[in-house]
Amino acid sequence: MHYGLTISPTADATSSDTTIIAGGDVVTMDSSRRVLVGGSVVVAGDVIAAVGSTAELRAAYPQAAVVDATDCVVTPGMVDAHQHLTGDPLVRSCIPDLIASGESIFQWAVPIHAQHTADDDQVSATLAAVECVRNGVTTVVEAGTVAYPDRVAAAMVAVGIRGTVGAWGWDIEEGPFVGSTEEVLDRQRAVVEAHPAGGLVEGWVTLVGHDLASDELLAGASELARKLGTSMTMHISPTSSDPAQYLARTGRRPVVHLDRLGVLGAHLLLAHGVWLDDEEIDLILSTSTAIAYCPWAYLRLGQGVTRVGRHAEIVERGGRVALGCDASNAGDLADILRTAALAAGIARDTRLAPQRFGAHQAFELATIAGAEAIGMADRIGSLEVGKQADIVVHDATGDNWTPRGDVAMQLVWGTDGRSVRDVFVAGRTVIRDGRCVTVDVGELRLEAQARQRSLLDRAGITVPHVWPHVDAR
């Protein structure tokens, strides 16, 4: 097996920041969706300098370091548009399976978040970021439940993943990290100013969402995001409870109410949008509001996506949809390929429509369409000259890749993050030969286990086991 980074013998100091990823099948996701069979990508610093024929590019860049991608598939880094980087990662598979989703949030997730220290946030975000990038996710949108955004941003930068971060935002009466509307908006502004657009990690305005914000906060947050030139994200309608609560409080369904408040627009990424009626879908489309679609979470939590979800219809009507993996106790694996397969499967099965919404469309959501939905398609989402060098090399020699067929079908239906061999983010190697090279993963694992014990102790939570766990040491 011929793996790894081979430095060309002619490389010298002047070319040390130029690398050619050579000889793989390059899935460009450019506007004509070209796949360059046996092609190459040249990375110079943090950007893509060339994409094309291996013979021509090796001749043009004789001194570049070479990553041999023979028998590999090379794709753009993938986008995870809704991922909780703190809270769940330290209590993965601890929240019981057989409880109502409200109980899992308010009896488990929120108390665990409330006990997070700044160090817990950083370790949790490190764990989550390593998992994402290991599965080929190079851009992650934090879901809006972070108490210590600067520590989370530091973790993302240390791992080397691109993404967005915000501060926990709600102005309800009680709960962790509550504040007055003004205090919450001040916190949001501070994060955006500390992490300006264009950096590896950028600040977004993030509200918890659901029906956990006053109208003043909803409108103020949207106005703030527009004024600062950034984006905003919040949860809405994964279940029928948000529509029920908005109808009781305002007399209108959630998206209709958000529209009346002036909150909708291209700057807004709504997480979920499972329970939307016709009028709400029309508003999402007419305002170019984006949606982060996390189908594994809805299935795992029994939220009704197969019954009422219309995400494929939104995509087909020109809507902006990205995929998300949500949380380590709701969707669980941060693996966008696995999510893409599920999104396509649900789209086809629920409409009895095998001729619609296949692997190619699903992989678009994972890359260029997902990048567009989060407002970053000018920088990421495809392998094109001038874009950021966020690149995934998939080892296509495994039995699930043998023999090779259509590359998009094999990526979506036939594999998952386990084939990811090398990952580059902004030109930096983060994963090499399947291993994270930016953080010590062994040390991280021990620290995460110790922090989990301490966190559960402080929250007063004992994880119940359905099957008896017997000490057999």
Ligand SMILES: [Zn+2]
């Ligand atoms: Zn979420």
